[in-house]
Amino acid sequence: MVLVVVMGVSGSGKTTVGSRLAEKLGWKFYDADDYHPLENKKKMEKGIPLNDEDRIPWLCALHDILRREDTSRQDTILACSALKKMYRRVLIGGASAIESNQPEQPGENPALKILFVHLDGPKDIIAARLEKRRGHFMPLELLQSQFDTLEPPSAPENFITVSLEKPLPEILLQIETAILQGEALPE
Numbered sequence: 001m002v003l004v005v006v007m008g009v010s011g012s013g014k015t016t017v018g019s020r021l022a023e024k025l026g027w028k029f030y031d032a033d034d035y036h037p038l039e040n041k042k043k044m045e046k047g048i049p050l051n052d053e054d055r056i057p058w059l060c061a062l063h064d065i066l067r068r069e070d071t072s073r074q075d076t077i078l079a080c081s082a083l084k085k086m087y088r089r090v091l092i093g094g095a096s097a098i099e100s101n102q103p104e105q106p107g108e109n110p111a112l113k114i115l116f117v118h119l120d121g122p123k124d125i126i127a128a129r130l131e132k133r134r135g136h137f138m139p140l141e142l143l144q145s146q147f148d149t150l151e152p153p154s155a156p157e158n159f160i161t162v163s164l165e166k167p168l169p170e171i172l173l174q175i176e177t178a179i180l181q182g183e184a185l186p187e
Contacts, residue, residue, distance in 0.1 A: 001070065001073045001074070001075060002027075002075045002076075002115065002179055002182070003066055003069065003070060003075075003076050003078075003112055003113065003114045003115070004018075004021075004076070004077045004078070004114070004115045004116075004117060004175070004179065005077075005078045005079075005080050005082055005088075005091060005114055005115070005116050005117065006018040006021070006077060006078070006079045006080075006117045006119060006175075007080055007081060007082035007083075007088075007116055007117065007118050007119070007153075008081065008118055008119035008120065008164070009081065009083070009126060009143065009146035009147060009150060010081065010126075010130065010142065010143060010146050011126040011127070011129040011130040011143065012119040012120070012121065012126055012164050013119050013129070013164050013168075013171075014031075014079035014080070014081070014119060015031050015033070015079045016168070017079075017117075017119060017168070017171055017172065017175070018031070018077045018078070018079035019031070019077075019079070020168065020172060021077055021172050021175055021176070022076075022077045024172060024176070025075065025077075025176070025179075027074075027075040027076060027077055028069060028074050028075070028076045028077070029076075029077050029078075029079075030062075030065055030076065030077070030078045030079070031078075031079045032058070032062055032078060032079060032080035032081070033079075035058060035061055035062060035065075036058055037057070037058065039054075040054050040055075040058065044142060047142060049142055049145035049146075049149070052086075055087060056090065056095075056098065059080075059087055059090040059091060060090060060094060060095050062078060062080060062091060063090060063091050063092075063093070063094040063095075063112070064094070065078070066078060066091065066112055066114070067094065067112060070112055078091075081146070082116065083146060083149045083150045083151065084149060084150075084151045085151045085153070085157070086098070088114075088116060088153065088157065091112070091114060092111045092112050092114055093111045093112070097111075113158070114158065115158055115159065115160070115178065115179065115182060116153050116157060116158065116159040116160075117159070117160055117162055117175050117178075118152060118153050118159055118160070118161045118162065119162055119164045119171075120152070120161050120162065120163060120164060121163060121164035121165050122165075123143065123144075123147060125164070125165065126143065126164070127143055130143060158182075160174070160175070160178045162174050162175060
C-alpha cells in the first residue's frame, strides 16, 4: 500500500502529474484544491496569500483522507502544494504533528508513510503555465509568495525531486520507478 503526495508551487503540474499517474497505476487520486474552504479560495482570488492559520485545518482534513485510504489499504495519490516542512508533517501525522513538532506519535495512529514527489522547476516556466491557465482561483500574482514559502524537502523526509521541465511520460516513469523501488525495500 502506497501513499504519494505530488507537491510543489502552483502551476508546477501537480494535478496533471498526479491524476495521470493515478490513472496509469489504477490508484485513487485526490486534488487538495478541491478541499480548500470557500474562504481560502476567495482570499487567493483577491491575491492574498494563505497563512498557516488558513492552511492547517485544510491540511488536517487532507491527512484524514490519507489516513482513511491507508486504513482501507488503498494506494492513493494526492496533489497538494505541501510547501513547508511543517505542512508535510501535518499530512503525515495530523493535528498531533503541530503540537509536538514531531510527525511520529505513539498510540493508535502512527505516522503515515508518504512519498513526497517535489515537482521542481524555474519560476519563468511555471509563470508561463499560470498565465495560460483559466478558471483557477490561484492568480499569477501569488506565485512569488509560493516560492517565498517553499521549503524544498530534505533528509530525513521521504521524497524525490522531479524536474518539471521533462516531458510528462518521463516524469511519470521517474515517479513510478521510485515507487517500485520503495516497495522493494524492507520497512
